[in-house]
Amino acid sequence: xxxxxxxxxxxxxxxxxxxxxxxxxxxxxxxxxxxxxxxxxxxxxxxxxxxxxxxxxxxxxxxxxxxxxxxxxxxxxxxxxxxxxxxxxxxxxxxxxxxxxxxxxxxxxxxxxxxxxxxxxxxxxxxxxxxxxxxxxxxxxxxxxxxxxxxxxxxxxxxxxxxxxxxxxxxxxxxxxxxxxxxxxxxxxxxxxxxxxxxxxxxxxxxxxxxxxxxxxxxxxxxxxxxxxxxxxxxxxxxxxxxxxxxx
Numbered sequence: 001x002x003x004x005x006x007x008x009x010x011x012x013x014x015x016x017x018x019x020x021x022x023x024x025x026x027x028x029x030x031x032x033x034x035x036x037x038x039x040x041x042x043x044x045x046x047x048x049x050x051x052x053x054x055x056x057x058x059x060x061x062x063x064x065x066x067x068x069x070x071x072x073x074x075x076x077x078x079x080x081x082x083x084x085x086x087x088x089x090x091x092x093x094x095x096x097x098x099x100x101x102x103x104x105x106x107x108x109x110x111x112x113x114x115x116x117x118x119x120x121x122x123x124x125x126x127x128x129x130x131x132x133x134x135x136x137x138x139x140x141x142x143x144x145x146x147x148x149x150x151x152x153x154x155x156x157x158x159x160x161x162x163x164x165x166x167x168x169x170x171x172x173x174x175x176x177x178x179x180x181x182x183x184x185x186x187x188x189x190x191x192x193x194x195x196x197x198x199x200x201x202x203x204x205x206x207x208x209x210x211x212x213x214x215x216x217x218x219x220x221x222x223x224x225x226x227x228x229x230x231x232x233x234x235x236x237x238x239x240x241x242x243x244x245x246x247x248x
Contacts, residue, residue: 001033002138004099004131005197006146009061009205012119012153017105025209026123027100028201030134030142030229036197040094044196047090051083058191059199061206088219091203098204098227099134101126101243102212111246120153121160126243128178129170134229135181145187147198154188161186212244 009025011018031040045055052070063069074080101123109116128144135142148154169175189195191202207221228241238244 002030002135002140002142003033003036003197004028004030004127004142004144005195005201006124006127006144007198007201007205008120008123008147009209010105014105014109014116014119017109021209021213022104022106023209023212024103024105024119024123025100025205025212026120026127027098027102027205027208029096029197029204029227030099030131031096031197031200035095040096040200041196043090043094044199047086051086056194058194059203060191061202084219087203088223091200091220092223092226094200096200096227097134097229097241098208098224099127099130099229099241100205100208101245102208103245104212107246118156118160120157122245124157124160125170126245128182129173130229130240130243132173132178132182137232141181141183143183143185143187145189145195145197147201148188148190157188158186208242 006026006028009027010021010023012024044059048055048057048059052073054070057070060069064071064074067073067075074083103119103123105119108119124146131142131144146157149157169178189198191198203220204224207217207224211217211221225237228237230237231240
């Protein structure tokens, strides 16, 4: 079984696009279930214990950047340097593949106008399809877990999952084919539940967004770039592990 954990960066608002961060990113990590249970969970918990003396901290990018919710020690330069050194080593050493969809919201609206789809719905549509292709390549079955948002947004998401994916499929693949290898239940989990896979997804999507808008990237981006799902023959990332919309 292969697991896909998803998180988001940016908002889905198409009416008032933030000029400082005009993209929406939905992405995360694909991991083998056995490896996840036997190696990834313990490795991340050991990292937390080593750095903070506890394992109940939730690795959340916004909390890390703002030195809050248990990450107050990061205000110290030496500790912060050591933290990122250890975190980058962890993210580099673990086995996973990155899958992400980046939507330029301004261009999305300019191209489709009133018919522009909700960025989350569109991204999920695209990633479910790419995950299907990945599972066919690896002759595996898969399950998707995403982070909960608010009740209204989660309701819309589940409707989209049921009506668009389960019944109509995607542009290239029918629903019957998709759900012959992907479990039909989309699992939504609250961030507070300390799910390691979702925390890895959180650590992945922000650097992808920063790169997409041309901001300065750091070591984490280099690591993520090396982990993208690729075309086995050509090594291409675009269209395989990283999908940018709208297409030119």
